Amino acid sequence: MSEHDFDFFHGHWHVANRKIADIPGRGTEWVEFDATSECRPVLGGGANVDNLRAADWEGMTLRQYDPEQQVWRIWWASSRAPGHLDPPLEGRFTDGHGVFFGDDVVGGHEVKLRFDWTAGDEPVWQQQFSYDGGETWETNWVMRFTRV
Template structure:
């Protein structure tokens, strides 16, 4: 096995409980109202370790009801970069623009340019996995080409007991 980065997301594999904190309206940059909810996820390896997939399930997302999503992550050994796609029941038949990046010193940062609510935004995903039983993911948007970032969704992951 190599340590070129392809094992960075090995912590995803298996089951997790997720405590979410999310802005209620990601299309409104002035939104300051947060909602909290629980979810579960299950991650699996793909392509001999060059990828992984996790499912995301919420029994009752406030204001929406049941919600499902998934993340597909693929690793390119030539560039040592990960690409991450997100799909969900919020936008059936579509994948979000992939974010791209890598882990450095235990923190994974992944970036893309996208359009949210008819406005061009920078998107950042950040992953931390300080122990086998705990992980954190954050999503942030930038409206000024990455000078500042507004965190709009935080997931705190714990292993079920």
């Protein structure tokens, strides 16, 4: 685990998204859509920024490594929530698999969030929500990346 954990993700990507259309736990309809993504290192490589562009919205992620605590923190912002930066998730990579946890409010409900990253030539990111303090997790968004 180091500031190089996300180096696999630098560059340009096609993104195949599969996402629950409604608030998780309240709906089961999955939608699929394509997007593009570009990730670049910043701050001497100890952080990175990516832009995700779909047909009608744009998102941005900042990931920053804390060498003292040996964790990554991940922040998300989207054109769907102008002026809002989501609370960070925190975690680390072990053997090419990154797990990150955080807390947020979604649809008026407190939720625990989990991001799972599988590194490699065709990375996969998954988001899961828990409405019961982390006892159970519901996957609500999966992104599969193919390098452009």
